[in-house]
Amino acid sequence: MAEFLIYDKVHGVDTLTPMQLAKYAQKYPKTFQIKYDAHYQKGDIIEVREDGFYTNTLKGDLSRWPFRVVQVTGMKPDKKYMTGDDKYKRLFNIPTGDGKKIHIAASLQDITLIDKNG
Secondary structure, three states: OOEEEOOOOOOOOHHHOOOHHHHHHOOOOHHHHHHHOOOOOOOEEEEEEEEOOOOOOOOOOOOOEEEEEEEEOOOOOOHHHHOOOOOEOOOOOOOOOOOOOEEEEEEHOOOOOEEEOO
């Protein structure tokens, strides 16, 4: 099995208005666009690990934890899902599902996996 660690919150820069974004871009012309392009988006795959890496270690109340785990039965961990493009933007996304912090899927076909690169 493979366990996907998914970013599960709205990033602060996603709540900025176009005017606020322009203000930050003007204030930090050398770094803002690079950091903006690289920020995590809700549903981005952060890591892929072997079975039990997360589910066997998570304890207590996870409601404030900014991640969720999707466990896929019968799949070996593949580092390709953790890759980013030349701007460090994550290429793969699993949209938020049923609201559970730990979700178990029988196969990769049972989840929605989006390749943001097309």
